[in-house]
Amino acid sequence: MSKDKIIHAAMEVFSEHGYHRASMDEIAMRAQVAKGTLYYNFPGKAQLFKTIVKQALQDIINHTCQDLDNISISIEEQIRRIIRHNLDVILESRNVAHIIFNELSNGIEPEVLDEIKALKLEYLSFIGELLEEGKRNGYIVDVQPMIAASGIIGMLQSACNYYLSHQEQMTREELEHSLFTLITQGLLTNLE
Amino acid sequence: MSKDKIIHAAMEVFSEHGYHRASMDEIAMRAQVAKGTLYYNFPGKAQLFKTIVKQALQDIINHTCQDLDNISISIEEQIRRIIRHNLDVILESRNVAHIIFNELSNGIEPEVLDEIKALKLEYLSFIGELLEEGKRNGYIVDVQPMIAASGIIGMLQSACNYYLSHQEQMTREELEHSLFTLITQGLLTNLE
Amino acid sequence: MSKDKIIHAAMEVFSEHGYHRASMDEIAMRAQVAKGTLYYNFPGKAQLFKTIVKQALQDIINHTCQDLDNISISIEEQIRRIIRHNLDVILESRNVAHIIFNELSNGIEPEVLDEIKALKLEYLSFIGELLEEGKRNGYIVDVQPMIAASGIIGMLQSACNYYLSHQEQMTREELEHSLFTLITQGLLTNLE
Amino acid sequence: MSKDKIIHAAMEVFSEHGYHRASMDEIAMRAQVAKGTLYYNFPGKAQLFKTIVKQALQDIINHTCQDLDNISISIEEQIRRIIRHNLDVILESRNVAHIIFNELSNGIEPEVLDEIKALKLEYLSFIGELLEEGKRNGYIVDVQPMIAASGIIGMLQSACNYYLSHQEQMTREELEHSLFTLITQGLLTNLE
DNA sequence: CATGAATGAGAGTTCATTCAT
DNA sequence: CATGAATGAACTCTCATTCAT
Numbered sequence: 070m071s072k073d074k075i076i077h078a079a080m081e082v083f084s085e086h087g088y089h090r091a092s093m094d095e096i097a098m099r100a101q102v103a104k105g106t107l108y109y110n111f112p113g114k115a116q117l118f119k120t121i122v123k124q125a126l127q128d129i130i131n132h133t134c135q136d137l138d139n140i141s142i143s144i145e146e147q148i149r150r151i152i153r154h155n156l157d158v159i160l161e162s163r164n165v166a167h168i169i170f171n172e173l174s175n176g177i178e179p180e181v182l183d184e185i186k187a188l189k190l191e192y193l194s195f196i197g198e199l200l201e202e203g204k205r206n207g208y209i210v211d212v213q214p215m216i217a218a219s220g221i222i223g224m225l226q227s228a229c230n231y232y233l234s235h236q237e238q239m240t241r242e243e244l245e246h247s248l249f250t251l252i253t254q255g256l257l258t259n260l261e
Numbered sequence: 262m263s264k265d266k267i268i269h270a271a272m273e274v275f276s277e278h279g280y281h282r283a284s285m286d287e288i289a290m291r292a293q294v295a296k297g298t299l300y301y302n303f304p305g306k307a308q309l310f311k312t313i314v315k316q317a318l319q320d321i322i323n324h325t326c327q328d329l330d331n332i333s334i335s336i337e338e339q340i341r342r343i344i345r346h347n348l349d350v351i352l353e354s355r356n357v358a359h360i361i362f363n364e365l366s367n368g369i370e371p372e373v374l375d376e377i378k379a380l381k382l383e384y385l386s387f388i389g390e391l392l393e394e395g396k397r398n399g400y401i402v403d404v405q406p407m408i409a410a411s412g413i414i415g416m417l418q419s420a421c422n423y424y425l426s427h428q429e430q431m432t433r434e435e436l437e438h439s440l441f442t443l444i445t446q447g448l449l450t451n452l453e
Numbered sequence: 454m455s456k457d458k459i460i461h462a463a464m465e466v467f468s469e470h471g472y473h474r475a476s477m478d479e480i481a482m483r484a485q486v487a488k489g490t491l492y493y494n495f496p497g498k499a500q501l502f503k504t505i506v507k508q509a510l511q512d513i514i515n516h517t518c519q520d521l522d523n524i525s526i527s528i529e530e531q532i533r534r535i536i537r538h539n540l541d542v543i544l545e546s547r548n549v550a551h552i553i554f555n556e557l558s559n560g561i562e563p564e565v566l567d568e569i570k571a572l573k574l575e576y577l578s579f580i581g582e583l584l585e586e587g588k589r590n591g592y593i594v595d596v597q598p599m600i601a602a603s604g605i606i607g608m609l610q611s612a613c614n615y616y617l618s619h620q621e622q623m624t625r626e627e628l629e630h631s632l633f634t635l636i637t638q639g640l641l642t643n644l645e
Numbered sequence: 646m647s648k649d650k651i652i653h654a655a656m657e658v659f660s661e662h663g664y665h666r667a668s669m670d671e672i673a674m675r676a677q678v679a680k681g682t683l684y685y686n687f688p689g690k691a692q693l694f695k696t697i698v699k700q701a702l703q704d705i706i707n708h709t710c711q712d713l714d715n716i717s718i719s720i721e722e723q724i725r726r727i728i729r730h731n732l733d734v735i736l737e738s739r740n741v742a743h744i745i746f747n748e749l750s751n752g753i754e755p756e757v758l759d760e761i762k763a764l765k766l767e768y769l770s771f772i773g774e775l776l777e778e779g780k781r782n783g784y785i786v787d788v789q790p791m792i793a794a795s796g797i798i799g800m801l802q803s804a805c806n807y808y809l810s811h812q813e814q815m816t817r818e819e820l821e822h823s824l825f826t827l828i829t830q831g832l833l834t835n836l837e
Numbered sequence: 838c839a840t841g842a843a844t845g846a847g848a849g850t851t852c853a854t855t856c857a858t
Numbered sequence: 859c860a861t862g863a864a865t866g867a868a869c870t871c872t873c874a875t876t877c878a879t
Contacts, residue, residue, distance in 0.1 A: 105852080488861080610799055
């Protein structure tokens with residue numbers, strides 16, 4: 070199927086160059102289809118991008134949901150798993166994640182941008198609700214849940230960025246451990 | 262001075278459209294100079310961008326340094342001030358910050374990109390060293406300091422993004438409080 | 454029959470957008486057939502267009518012939534009927550007529566264009582011969598019959614164009630009356 | 646000046662191919678400037694086209710005005726001059742005139758199209774007013790002046806089209822004479 | 838010091854046409 | 859008899875950059 074080849078190629082190219090520098094020519098070339106085929110399958114660049122982002126976000130949500138909904142696990146373990154899933158996604162398809170969480174700035178067709186933002190918000194809300202519930206049960210400190218959710222996602226993304234450029238300084242386990250500690254306990258020790 | 266007008270205009274335009282969508286034409290127009298003048302004062306778009314970023318990052322570092330170096334203050338207060346300073350910068354010139362911390366992906370001339378990344382790293386190192394020292398003194402938990410530094414900056418940026426789109430849901434004080442709590446204490450309560 | 458549906462749809466689309474802006478995609482869509490079916494039934498866009506024009510011109514000729522050949526009527530009445538028939542065609546399917554009489558400029562495959570021009574000439578000749586005969590019988594003034602024929606057709610088309618954009622200024626009867634007066638008597642009064 | 650070269654080349658290319666088939670590439674080539682230069686001097690194809698048409702129409706109006714306003718001449722002579730001027734324009738730059746009077750169909754940017762239509766209407770109004778005045782003075786028959794004006798222009802254009810394809814059949818003088826007769830006296834002789 | 842006309846490579850998009858089914 | 863996925867050439871337009879002044 071051309072469509073699949075295009076999506077796959079587009080993911081690569083968008084990841085490597087970001088939205089604006091990604092060219093339909095290169096996507097077509099990598100997908101080994103003619104440029105016209107892109108436009109036969111997708112209305113335009115923005116919509117192709119949207120498709121990519123939508124799918125990636127949906128994948129994250131699905132994976133995380135699946136893993137958390139199974140059995141009732143402790144809040145601590147839930148957080149650990151959310152962190153691990155996000156790291157997986159970010160580290161595997163690093164730039165797709167980067168695009169989703171960061172490069173949704175300006176210059177993309179507003180309608181498409183709005184849709185993507187809504188999708189992203191959905192994901193944040195999913196985490197936000199988890200935190201909200203934890204708060205009600207007294208497991209989670211008193212913070213604005215959505216601020217915490219978006220803050221944590223930003224932290225993971227940003228830390229991964231650093232990690233990817235300095236892999237010689239630490240292992241993935243150390244990364245994960247540091248982030249888990251930071252997110253659950255915060256910076257400060259409980260010294261009296 | 263043309264140079265100052267250009268820098269000011271460039272900051273605006275890069276902020277509004279991001280690096281790729283910002284056009285030299287618009288920068289020249291806003292600076293009220295001819296297009297050629299841009300190239301008389303700067304070698305090219307990438308270098309102009311670098312200048313902007315450099316200055317912005319330097320400003321953040323200077324401000325923060327100045328505020329922290331004065332007197333010896335508690336680590337808690339230091340963190341609070343770092344958070345406040347970053348929020349100030351991010352919320353005031355939101356998009357410049359967004360560019361610095363996020364849009365440094367691909368498609369920018371590598372040499373320039375590397376310089377900017379180095380600059381960013383410098384800033385992270387500054388925070389990282391603060392944490393390192395806190396760690397040695399036992400005030401800061403055992404996490405990779407640079408991971409923590411980049412994670413925290415990402416958290417602030419990301420949370421601000423959310424805040425800026427949902428200002429009706431909370432005040433700036435609540436934002437700051439949530440972030441401070443999150444960063445110092447983490448998510449979990451200390452229930453036995 | 455697919456062919457009929459296509460012709461009908463093509464007439465609509467060519468009328469609405471003109472030859473160049475009419476797309477085979479839209480014709481296929483409106484005809485509710487697949488795009489390939491167009492090429493199964495017609496060699497290409499130009500030939501499809503030719504078919505439309507041919508049919509439309511044939512219709513005008515037939516209608517007019519039929520109405521004039523029946524009985525022997527005065528030259529005045531013949532002219533009145535020619536005007537009326539043309540107005541009917543032009544005002545009903547305004548844009549098909551517009552295409553036939555005007556948009557046969559350039560950019561259409563020469564072979565097809567030539568055929569269409571021949572068809573148009575045939576129609577003009579039909580009117581030209583009527584005038585020629587009137588001239589021989591002394592009813593018609595001494596003008597080049599073909600110039601008169603093409604001039605009259607152009608006048609009708611152009612006046613209709615104006616009428617269609619300014620229908621509030623006059624009725625169809627007034628339009629017809631003005632044109633009849635103009636064509637039979639000319640502009641000038643017979644003042645001594 | 647690039648601008649003049651472009652306008653000149655554009656006039657040629659639009660004339661030869663009509664609006665839709667005229668390509669910016671060809672205009673640039675003929676003007677011997679780079680493609681970008683077109684867009685440096687004109688916002689886009691439609692506006693370039695508008696400039697051409699505007700200038701051509703203005704020329705016709707100016708020429709005709711100048712010739713008629715000088716001295717008070719008989720209505721008959723006025724008509725003769727209008728016919729002659731139009732024939733001059735149509736026969737000299739045949740296709741520009743064709744574009745102006747006919748090809749303003751669909752598929753051109755609406756705003757530009759509207760401006761051109763307004764310009765064309767201005768020209769028609771100029772003739773329409775002449776006829777109106779003649780009517781008040783009893784020199785011109787009782788017809789809707791604007792219908793007559795647009796009809797006459799259409800007649801000239803259409804007759805010229807025929808003439809240009811059949812120049813071997815008649816001279817320019819015969820063409821002009823036929824049209825003058827047709828327009829002033831109409832088709833019918835004044836036989837009792 | 839500064840200008841702005843000119844450039845040209847490259848972008849996204851359209852669309853008549855083909856062909857295996 | 860009909861399909862529709864696939865094509866690729868051609869299109870309009872953008873924009874960082876150059877250079878004569």
